[in-house]
Amino acid sequence: MTATLAARINDALPQTQCTRCGYPDCAGYADAIAAGEAGINQCPPGGAEGIARLARLTGRPVLALDPQFGTEGPRSMAVIDEAWCIGCTLCLDACPPDAIVGIHKHMHTVIEAHCTGCELCIPVCPVDCISLEVETPGRTGWQAWSATQANSARERYRLHATHRPVAGSQNPEAPEEAPLDDAGSRKRAIVEAALARARAASAARKP
Structure with missing residues (x-):
């Protein structure tokens, strides 16, 4: 019964996967609501209408959006300044719906139709x-979003999880990962190299 309710709740969420609710994705938040472990007023992208939808599904009273999780506002889109992009690829892993395209050491760009405004790339x-x-x-x-867009974002997030790491997800068929310290060292090295290239590019632009 709880699993069925969680699925219905997940269907009512905007699927931005922004994590502002305090959970790794919309499905995780839906599970927590169904289990009575989370409030229905923790989703800023869903806003007041989203809370009303969750209230109808759960039988809970309508509440104001809890400000500790953010505020309701217009949907935003990420824009990459391609003149400054150094192609570090860190944003590719961070983007839940794979709305950013690019390759290592080359500029990246955002596909407007796929961006959910989750802000995780920032x-x-x-x-x-x-x-x-x-x-x-x-x-x-929900005046700034639609069920069609939500369904598309959820499917893209599902595909994203099959080829990029997603916090809290597990793939038993994936090869054993390197120890966390090694992974952290690699990421630091990537960032340091990216910063070095950025500083070099900035110096080259100066008269």
């Missing part, structure tokens, strides 16, 4: 070349 960019632009001025929550 903190991983070592040169701060990713910004946000308002995509739906005057429209927030």
Whole structure:
């Protein structure tokens, strides 16, 4: 019964996979709501209408969005300053719906139709070349999103998890990963090399 409720709750979530609710993805949040471990007012992208939908599904009272998880607002889209992009590829792993395309040491770009505005690419960019632009001025929550877009984002997230690491997910068929310390060292080395290239490019641009 709980699993069925969790599936219905997940269907009512916007599938941005932004983690602002405090869980690794929308399905994790849905499971927590169904188990009585999370409130129905922790999803900023769903906004007030999203809370109302969850209230109807769970029989809980409608509440205001809990501000500790964020505020309802227009949907944003990530934009990469291609002149500054150093091709470190860190944003590719961070993007839940694979809305960013690019290859190592070459500029990346965002596919507008696939971006959910989750903002997870922002903190991983070592040169701060990713910004946000308002995509739906005057429209927030489910007024700025649709069930079709949510379903597409969920499917892209599912595919993303098959070829990129997703926090909290496990793939028993995947080869054994390197120890965490080695993985952390590799990531630090990537970032340091990216920063070095950025500094070199900046110095070359100066008169």
